[in-house]
Amino acid sequence: MARIPLEDNFNDVINKAQRGLGISDADLAKRAEVSLADLAAVQGGKPIDAVLRRVARHLNLSPNALEDLAHKRWYPQQVVFPRSFAAFNTPCEDITVNSYLVWDPRDRVAAAFDTGATSEPMLDLIQAEGLTLRYIFLTHSHEDHVAGLAPLAAKTGAEVWGSELEPVPHPGAKVFRENAHFHVGTLAIKTLLTAGHSPGLTTFYVTGLSWPLAAVGDSLFASSLGGSETRFRDQLSSTKRKILTLPRDTVLACGHGPLTTVQQERDHNPFFAR
Incomplete structure (x- = not known):
């Protein structure tokens, strides 16, 4: 997969945290001892370090990680799977969305995680590799993640x-x-409920590949978290308890943005780094 931009900018992180915690602009400006004008500037994407650091502390965000994100000083180091893993990044209106495929190299049986906006690239690889798709697992049912479901299921007969x-x-x-x-052959897959962004949002933890893998959907993104206006705290908690406690070399296959790892998110994600 070519280098994919981070899903969220630093101001997206601020806005997600503020909205999820239900803190008004007036209240946040007062707590952080910044002017409403400076707060609005930061919310709009202007990286005023002193302001974003003050704001971060009152949104339970890491000031250092947020500042690094604001100045584009960090991008996750990409892990290479020598075989049996493929990622697909497909355009959906003004965003892109990811889907993933894993397979047993001997038995040639496979499982898909989401479908993206179209499943055609995945179908092409399944045919090229001579794979039998046994399962299609959905992290959640939002349209951008399941838009290619009908043709993928029809053409493969997968469950x-x-x-x-x-x-x-x-x-x-x-x-x-x-x-x-x-x-799936020698691969083992376990479901972990990581709800918040949606009621049944699920992470699939896969072992048997070159690296442990977690297909996390919109639970988190590199340097950010899946948003929710009503269950933000649930999303924050479930991600911290069930994803960031996985082995530190676990590759996180996110619903949007690039691949990352548990350790990198512990160190660089403003929601979790300290």
Whole structure:
């Protein structure tokens, strides 16, 4: 996958945190002892270091990580899988969205995580590699993540699985609970409920590849977190407890933006770094 821009800028992080915590501009400016004009400038994308650092402390964000993000001083080091893993980045209106494919190199059986805006690139690779797609796992059912579901399921005959906690937009789909276990050849897959951004948002933890892998959907992005106006604290908590406690070399396959790792997010994500 070519280098993909980070999903969120520093002001997106500030706005997500402020909105999720329900703090008004007037209240935040007062707490941080900054002017409303300076706060508005930072919210609009102007990197005024003294202001963003003051604001960060009152939004439970890491000032250092937020400043690094503001000045584009960090981008996640990309992990290379020598085989059995592919990432697809497809355009959806004014954004791009990711989907992923893993497979057993001997048995040639595969599993997909989401479909992106179109599943055509994934279908091309499945055919080129001679793979049999056994499962299509949905991290959540937002349109940008499932837009290519119907043709992918129809052309491969794969089982479609989604969380029991939200509608799965496919006739005949099956549902799982948290801590469900699947096997794709020698690969093992476990479901972890990381809800907040959506009620059934699920992370799929995969072992048996060159590196442990977590397909996290919109739970978090490199240097950011999946947004939610009503369940922000749930998203923050579930991500911290269930994703950032995975082995530190776990590769995080995010719904938007580049790949990252548990350790890199512990060190550089403003929501979690300290």
